[in-house]
Amino acid sequence: MSDTPVRMSVQQFAARTGLSAHTLRYYEKIGLLRQVARDASGCRVYGPRDLEWVGFILRLKETNMALDDIIRYADLRERGDSTREARQALLVAHAAKLQERLQRDREHLDALQKKIELYRQQTTA
Incomplete structure (x- = not known):
């Protein structure tokens, strides 16, 4: 992030x-x-830490973490180091859900690829 302006x-x-x-x-x-x-002038000014935090929020959203859970994580983060275990537990639970989703997605992809291969075989026959 060396190219990130100090104030945005x-x-x-x-x-x-x-x-x-x-x-x-x-x-x-x-x-x-x-x-x-x-x-x-009262206008919002963002810095590199804000950019890093928003990047993490977006990553959580892109992995389908519920907004309520992201807000809960933000609340815990705001309260500081004493909440590290709770934040870790929240991320561990989310990672487990993500792992389950990845497994289901792999199974769906395999089924689609088998169907595509079936069509290819029928087309070339």
Whole structure:
């Protein structure tokens, strides 16, 4: 992240994260983004740590973690080091769900590939 500016406006941060300014404000409202810095004019200013945190939020979302669980993780994170075990437990549970989903997806992919191969055999016959 050496090319990450130290301070980013909402527009710059939105461009870096792929999220809209509206979504960033929503994340702040529901407690996913906390303690967002403000400049002298009161405009939001984001830094590298915010970028890293939003990247993690997006990873959790992309792996289908429920929004309530992401908010719970954010709450625990905000409370500090004393919540490390609880955060780890939340991630372990999510990883187990993700592993189950990957296994189901592999099974579905195998079934699709078998069907595709069947069609290929019928086409060349």
